[in-house]
Amino acid sequence: MNWLMLAIAPGVAISAYIILKDEHNREPRKHLIISFLLGALSIIPAMLLELPIAFTEQHLFFKSTLGNALKAYLMVALPEEICKYFMLKRYAYQQPAYDEPFDGIVYAVMVGMGFATVENILYVYQYGMGTGILRMFLAVPAHATFAILMGYFMGKAKFETKREPYLLGAGLFWAILFHGSYNFFLFLKDTQHKDNEFSLLMLLGALISLITGIVLSKKAIAVHLHKSASTFTTNNLNVNDQ
Numbered sequence: 001m002n003w004l005m006l007a008i009a010p011g012v013a014i015s016a017y018i019i020l021k022d023e024h025n026r027e028p029r030k031h032l033i034i035s036f037l038l039g040a041l042s043i044i045p046a047m048l049l050e051l052p053i054a055f056t057e058q059h060l061f062f063k064s065t066l067g068n069a070l071k072a073y074l075m076v077a078l079p080e081e082i083c084k085y086f087m088l089k090r091y092a093y094q095q096p097a098y099d100e101p102f103d104g105i106v107y108a109v110m111v112g113m114g115f116a117t118v119e120n121i122l123y124v125y126q127y128g129m130g131t132g133i134l135r136m137f138l139a140v141p142a143h144a145t146f147a148i149l150m151g152y153f154m155g156k157a158k159f160e161t162k163r164e165p166y167l168l169g170a171g172l173f174w175a176i177l178f179h180g181s182y183n184f185f186l187f188l189k190d191t192q193h194k195d196n197e198f199s200l201l202m203l204l205g206a207l208i209s210l211i212t213g214i215v216l217s218k219k220a221i222a223v224h225l226h227k228s229a230s231t232f233t234t235n236n237l238n239v240n241d242q
Contacts, residue, residue, distance in 0.1 A: 002129070003124050003125065003128070003129055003132060004121065004124075004125075006124060006129060006132040006133070006136070007117070007120045007121040007123075007124040007125070007132055008117055008120070008121065009136070010116075010117075010120065010135070010136045010140035010141070011113040011114070011116050011117035011120065011140055012113070012117070014109065014113055014140065014141070014144045015032075015036065015109060015110060015113045018105065018106055018109045018110075018221075019032065019106065021102075021221060021225065022102060022103075022106050022228075024100075024102075024225075024228045024229055024231075025099070025100055025228065027097055027103060027106055027107070028097050031091075031092060031095055031097055031107070032106070032107075032110050034091060034092075035087070035088070035091060035092050035107050035110035035111050035114070036110045036111070036113060036114040036117075037114060038087040038088075038091055038111060038114065039084060039087060039110060039111035039112060039113065039114025039115040039116075040114035040115065040117060040118045041087070041114075042083040042084050042086070042087045042111065042114070042115050043083075043115050043118045043119060045079075045083050046079050046080045046083040046084075046115070049079035049083070050075060050076060050079055050080075052075065053071060053075055053076070056071065056075075062191070063191040063192065065188065065192075068184060068187040068188050068191060068192075069180075069184055071183075071187060072180045072181075072183040072184035072187050073176065073177075073180030073183075073184070074180075076179070076180070076183055077175075077176045077177075077179035077180035077183060078176055078180075080115070080179065081146065081150070081172060081175045081176045081179055082172070083115075084108075084111050084112055084115055084147070084150070084175075085150065085171070085172050085175070087111050088107055088108055088111045088150070088151075088154065089154075089168070092107035092110075092111070093107070093154065093158065098158060100155075100224075100227070100228050100231065101152075101155035101156055101158070101159060101224045101227055101228070102155060102221075102224035102225055102227070102228045103155060103158075104151040104152060104153070104154040104155025104156070104157070104158065104171075104224075105147075105148050105151035105152055105155055105220065105221060105224060106151070107151065108147040108148065108150050108151025108154060108171075109144060109147045109148060109151060111147065112143050112144060112146060112147025112150075113140075113143070113144065113147070115143065116139070116140045116143035116144070117140075119139075119143075120132070120135055120139070120140060123135060123139075138206075138207075138210065141210065141214065142178075142179075142182050142209075142210050142213065144217070145178060145210065145213030145214055145216070145217045146175040146178055146179045146213070147175070148217035148220055148221065149171065149174045149175050149178060149213065149216060149217060149220065150171040150172060150174065150175040151171070151220075152171065152220035152223070152224065153167045153168070153170045153171030153174070154167070154168060154171045155224055157171070178209060178212075178213045181209040182206050182209045182210055182213075184205075185202045185203070185205035185206035185209065186202070186203075186206050188202045188205075189202035189203055189206075
């Protein structure tokens with residue numbers, strides 16, 4: 001059971017971190033749990049959409065730089081982020097409790113961590129504890145950054161109705177871009193067996209993508225939390241003045 005705890009812990013820890021950040025107006029526990037479970041379920045349609053990858057693994061084109069780019073962005077990042085986006089848009093985005101921009105980040109992370117947790121369980125079960133430890137520091141945090149970037153724009157979209165289609169599209173775009181970029185370098189590392197120096201360079205590329213996502217995610221969280229603090233402080237002052 002140790003492997004299962006290792007697989008589950010990172011997603012739950014990141015979820016708890018984001019929930020605790022939402023100190024001004026906490027979300028109903030029911031919505032958080034449902035969003036997490038919907039994210040877990042979203043891996044099913046994503047895996048079905050990714051089935052063609054199994055037929056491309058031995059094709060020389062998909063070992064090339066262009067083939068890896070196509071696989072990373074269009075065959076993995078695109079279906080996975082669309083499935084997560086659909087779950088977020090169809091459930092949490094429609095709830096009355098979704099009443100501040102930071103909620104976009106909260107619910108997007110719940111969905112993203114639900115997805116990442118199931119994915120992590122599958123990987124750790126198949127490849128062992130070493131893979132679980134690596135994914136604790138790489139893949140699961142990467143999924144969190146994709147979710148935060150999507151959630152930042154979806155948080156804005158709910159309250160900027162004239163720009164809603166653009167902001168929803170922007171959230172999906174940036175999640176796909178960072179997801180695809182992270183995967184692209186790892187795919188190159190695994191398929192183009194040149195030398196150790198090349199492998200380290202590709203790993204560095206994936207790390208740079210992840211670190212950039214983390215930096216942008218921290219900024220996104222800070223922006224929405226600042227807005228929440230201003231909004232709810234003002235509302236409390238108005239109530240106290242009455």
